[in-house]
Amino acid sequence: MNCNQIREQILCAENIGKLQKEVAQHLQACPTCRVYQSTVQKMEMQIGQLQVAEPLHSSHIRLKNIEGRLDRRNVFASPLFKFRRFEKERGRQKLSVAVALVAFLFAVVGGLMLIPKPIDRESIAGLRAYKESSINRANSQEKKWQAMVRLAKEARTDAIVFAARNDTVHVKLMADYLEELLQKDVDKLISVRELREQMLDFAIELGRSESEFQRLASLHSSSPEVADSLVRIAMASKDAELRLRRALQA
Amino acid sequence: MAHKVVKPETKLAIFQPAALEPNLARLVQGDREAFAQLVMFYNESLYRWVARLTGNSHAAEDLVQDTFVRAYQAITRLRPDTNLKAWLFRIAHNAYANWVRNRKGRNSLLPVEVLDTQAGPEELAQENETSLRLQQAIDKLPEEWKAALLLRIQEDMAFREMAIALGTTEETARWRVYKARQKLMETLEIKREDPR
Numbered sequence: 191m192n193c194n195q196i197r198e199q200i201l202c203a204e205n206i207g208k209l210q211k212e213v214a215q216h217l218q219a220c221p222t223c224r225v226y227q228s229t230v231q232k233m234e235m236q237i238g239q240l241q242v243a244e245p246l247h248s249s250h251i252r253l254k255n256i257e258g259r260l261d262r263r264n265v266f267a268s269p270l271f272k273f274r275r276f277e278k279e280r281g282r283q284k285l286s287v288a289v290a291l292v293a294f295l296f297a298v299v300g301g302l303m304l305i306p307k308p309i310d311r312e313s314i315a316g317l318r319a320y321k322e323s324s325i326n327r328a329n330s331q332e333k334k335w336q337a338m339v340r341l342a343k344e345a346r347t348d349a350i351v352f353a354a355r356n357d358t359v360h361v362k363l364m365a366d367y368l369e370e371l372l373q374k375d376v377d378k379l380i381s382v383r384e385l386r387e388q389m390l391d392f393a394i395e396l397g398r399s400e401s402e403f404q405r406l407a408s409l410h411s412s413s414p415e416v417a418d419s420l421v422r423i424a425m426a427s428k429d430a431e432l433r434l435r436r437a438l439q440a
Numbered sequence: 441m442a443h444k445v446v447k448p449e450t451k452l453a454i455f456q457p458a459a460l461e462p463n464l465a466r467l468v469q470g471d472r473e474a475f476a477q478l479v480m481f482y483n484e485s486l487y488r489w490v491a492r493l494t495g496n497s498h499a500a501e502d503l504v505q506d507t508f509v510r511a512y513q514a515i516t517r518l519r520p521d522t523n524l525k526a527w528l529f530r531i532a533h534n535a536y537a538n539w540v541r542n543r544k545g546r547n548s549l550l551p552v553e554v555l556d557t558q559a560g561p562e563e564l565a566q567e568n569e570t571s572l573r574l575q576q577a578i579d580k581l582p583e584e585w586k587a588a589l590l591l592r593i594q595e596d597m598a599f600r601e602m603a604i605a606l607g608t609t610e611e612t613a614r615w616r617v618y619k620a621r622q623k624l625m626e627t628l629e630i631k632r633e634d635p636r
């Protein structure tokens with residue numbers, strides 16, 4: 191390849207820093223093409239550093255606007271606080287309603303009332319019921335651990351979303367819920383020997399989660415109640431991480 | 441209209457991406473929490489791209505919001521192997537193409553925001569001068585070349601991913617980047633030789 195062909199190759203490369211062998215060999219021998227390559231590279235670097243017009247909104251406001259638009263368009267027939275991932279659960283609820291109706295008839299006949307209450311997602315007691323049923327349903331210690339990790343992850347995500355919506359009540363609810371989950375439920379499983387590897391993974395995840403929530407809290411300094419709940423989640427994460435690490439060392 | 445600017449290193453704080461990876465299985469079910477995660481995960485890079493393309497923060501905000509609203513409307517059609525990032529950029533690219541068409545139709549160019557560059561030390565002024573030239577050269581590129589080049593540089597997108605985002609083939613994506621680089625090199629080389 192001559193110099194012109196080499197330059198064409200540079201211009202159409204996916205990564206100008208990683209060129210094919212033949213081109214790289216030419217560059218070693220040809221200072222002019224080397225300069226050309228570094229000029230293109232430098233230009234790209236400068237383009238990457240060019241200033242962008244400052245956003246009008248932060249990510250949180252943007253999310254709020256987008257959600258506002260979705261709700262106005264009535265894409266969903268759901269209220270703001272809807273745990274779509276509990277759909278399965280709701281199916282189960284429907285089933286239990288059916289069971290309840292049968293039971294009701296039975297009860298009328300037998301003089302016995304047996305109506306199960308639907309799980310309430312708006313209170314710590316309701317969430318506790320959801321939590322217990324998810325963990326208890328698992329039939330091995332490992333599955334229980336996985337269920338607990340999944341619940342923690344879900345709740346963290348929800349807390350972030352509620353924080354973005356400045357939904358003080360639900361962020362607080364998530365903080366209460368996570369505090370309990372990360373203490374009581376983690377401690378129940380902490381002594382299981384065969385979970386060591388998964389415990390370490392979770393400890394690392396919790397460490398990340400702590401800094402994530404601390405940072406998030408500082409972003410919400412204008413809303414002290416939200417920030418307070420987020421700090422509580424950060425602290426509960428840190429605390430659980432330390433307890434896990436101590437258990438692992440023992 | 442003097443607008444403040446943010447340098448890339450001072451971009452808004454975002455969460456640890458590892459902990460917030462959007463979940464495709466939940467997205468397909470129209471899960472709002474998963475969708476919120478998706479927004480948080482990609483809104484800044486989408487903004488960066490369309491802001492550079494439009495040169496206008498108002499237009500860029502609108503386009504980013506439109507992108508996510510449209511994305512949600514199509515979310516149940518996602519396939520398990522969908523590349524979420526490329527898919528979102530494709531929606532944004534379509535929105536941008538519409539924006540360009542409308543703008544041309546009305547024949548009224550929205551003002552490109554002038555970056556607020558304060559006079560400072562000499563080297564800073566020189567750096568600003570280089571940036572300004574580069575920015576002008578990029579602005580003169582055909583839209584499609586510019587879009588491709590910025591995906592390559594800002595988003596570190598491979599040609600294959602870029603092809604999905606731009607609704608074209610891998611080879612066309614490569615060609616656009618090639619043309620953009622070639623044109624910029626020509627323009628900047630000429631400018632360098634030109635004493636003005």
Ligand SMILES: [Zn+2]
Nearest residue numbers: 193196220223
């Ligand atoms: Zn050469």
